[in-house]
Amino acid sequence: MEAAQRRQQRESQKRQRELEQRAKEQAKLSGIEQARLEVETFENQLDGLLSIHKEQSEVLDWEEFAASLPPPAPQRKSYHELKTKQRVMVLLPNQKGNSEAEIDQARLQDEKSFQDEAQAYSDQKAKWEKLKDLSRRVLAGEHKAYTEALVEFNPFAEMSVLGSSIHFIVHGAKLIECVLKINGKQAIPAEVKTLSASGKVSIKPMLKGRFHEIYQDYLSGCVLRVAREVFALLPVDTVLIAASADSLDSRTGHAVEQPVLSVVMPRTVVARLDFEQLDPSDTMESFQHRGDFKASRKSENFNLIIPFTPADIAHNSIEEMSFHSLLATIQKMREELKLRIAEMNQSAGEIIPQSSSSP
Numbered sequence: 001m002e003a004a005q006r007r008q009q010r011e012s013q014k015r016q017r018e019l020e021q022r023a024k025e026q027a028k029l030s031g032i033e034q035a036r037l038e039v040e041t042f043e044n045q046l047d048g049l050l051s052i053h054k055e056q057s058e059v060l061d062w063e064e065f066a067a068s069l070p071p072p073a074p075q076r077k078s079y080h081e082l083k084t085k086q087r088v089m090v091l092l093p094n095q096k097g098n099s100e101a102e103i104d105q106a107r108l109q110d111e112k113s114f115q116d117e118a119q120a121y122s123d124q125k126a127k128w129e130k131l132k133d134l135s136r137r138v139l140a141g142e143h144k145a146y147t148e149a150l151v152e153f154n155p156f157a158e159m160s161v162l163g164s165s166i167h168f169i170v171h172g173a174k175l176i177e178c179v180l181k182i183n184g185k186q187a188i189p190a191e192v193k194t195l196s197a198s199g200k201v202s203i204k205p206m207l208k209g210r211f212h213e214i215y216q217d218y219l220s221g222c223v224l225r226v227a228r229e230v231f232a233l234l235p236v237d238t239v240l241i242a243a244s245a246d247s248l249d250s251r252t253g254h255a256v257e258q259p260v261l262s263v264v265m266p267r268t269v270v271a272r273l274d275f276e277q278l279d280p281s282d283t284m285e286s287f288q289h290r291g292d293f294k295a296s297r298k299s300e301n302f303n304l305i306i307p308f309t310p311a312d313i314a315h316n317s318i319e320e321m322s323f324h325s326l327l328a329t330i331q332k333m334r335e336e337l338k339l340r341i342a343e344m345n346q347s348a349g350e351i352i353p354q355s356s357s358s359p
Contacts, residue, residue, distance in 0.1 A: 016044055032199040039201060042193040049187060049214065053221035054275050056228040057155040062235065065135035071124040074117035080106040138234065141173025146234055155229040164222055171310050174237040178226055181257065182245045184215040216293050216302070219243055219261060220280035227265040228275075239265045242307035260302035261291035264313050288313070 019041045084106035088099040134152070137145035147170060156166050164187075169177040188211060196202045206214075227239045242262045246255040265287055273283065281293050290305040 016041075016048065019044060035195060035199055035201045039193050039195045042189065045189065046214070049218045050221065052159065052218065053224035053228070053278075053280055055158075056225070056232050057153070059232045060153075062135045062138050065131050066139060068128065068132060070128055071121060074114060074121050076110070076114050078107075078110055079113075080109040141235075143170040143172075146170045146176065146236075149233060153233055155233060156226070159222060159225065166226065171240075173235075175240065175310060175313075176230055176234065176236050176238075177240040177310065178230070178242070180222060180226060180241055180243045182219045182222055182243055184218055185246055185255070188214050188218065212301075215245070217280045219245060220284055220293075223261065223263055223265075224270075224273075224275070224280055224283065227270050231267050231270060237267050238313065240308060240310065240313065241265060245302050247302045247304065258302075258304050259307045260305060262289060262305055262307035263291075264288040264308060 019037065022037055023041065081103060084099075084103050088102065134145055134148060138149055147168065150168055156164075159166070164183060165181040167179040169179070171177055188206075190206055190211070191203050192206050192210075194202045194204075223241050223243050226241055230236060230239045240263075242259050244257050244259045247258050247260065261284070263284060269286060273286070284291065284293070288308070290308065292303055
């Protein structure tokens with residue numbers, strides 16, 4: 001468990017720490033080197049936000065945990081005693097001194113080593129028993145076990161650092177709902193830093209369009225990252241994620257938290273994605289979702305949506321449908337498409353002015 005948490009650390013975080021360490025030595029750097037370091041730190045921060053979806057924790061094998069053997073119990077050893085006796089045996093009679101006292105001291109040292117190992121064994125066995133019990137309950141689909149696993153392994157620590165909060169609801173052995181709060185306005189830089197031709201740092205306010213573009217990619221990236229972490233941790237088939245962000249309330253002029261993206265993410269679809277190449281915002285189109293980023297690009301403000309509920313999920317994927325079910329679904333989609341085309345043609349006809357005939 002501890003090893004999995006250590007391996008979770010991202011390369012961008014390691015790089016950020018290196019840059020922070022270098023920043024402490026800025027006094028020793030030239031002006032150009034200081035400027036380059038400042039810009040590099042900014043770019044790494046931005047890259048960390050836009051690549052959050054590219055990493056995930058190690059996939060856990062709960063069956064392996066459930067079948068694991070207990071740690072080996074410690075055995076009493078006489079290492080120090082035998083070593084002392086061996087040394088005493090080769091001494092001359094006038095050199096032995098109080099050898100019995102030395103041997104007794106060696107026995108006490110062996111006993112102390114055994115007691116230390118016994119304490120460590122007790123701690124390891126307690127952890128093993130806890131993990132083994134948790135594994136069996138997770139494999140049985142116990143709701144409380146899912147929650148305990150999420151708390152115990154906490155694969156979302158990095159996202160908390162970046163300014164997001166997460167709340168989970170376990171609806172069943174195969175479905176988990178996640179409510180995700182994205183604090184993009186605090187996580188995303190308000191200014192852009194570049195290196196000028198003269199080697200100085202140029203600082204300009206980030207354009208609203210660029211800020212919103214980064215915000216929506218970061219929001220979508222967080223959604224993808226949550227799904228990846230849940231699938232790596234728990235044997236669920238679907239993750240229902242509702243992401244909320246601060247948006248401007250036109251009635252009050254203040255920013256309010258409201259849901260802006262709701263996505264149904266099946267494991268089978270997520271497993272086929274190329275996370276190194278995909279665009280997080282565009283990838284949302286691959287899922288059953290609510291949230292219009294294209295419209296929000298124009299308004300530079302996320303649009304309020306009503307999140308999906310478990311009852312809204314289309315449980316049967318294409319791979320799981322029978323031939324007749326698939327045919328019925330295609331026919332239904334065809335009819336819906338015809339209606340939408342008819343509505344679009346009607347709307348287009350209403351806005352095109354009619355040409356008047358000449359007398």
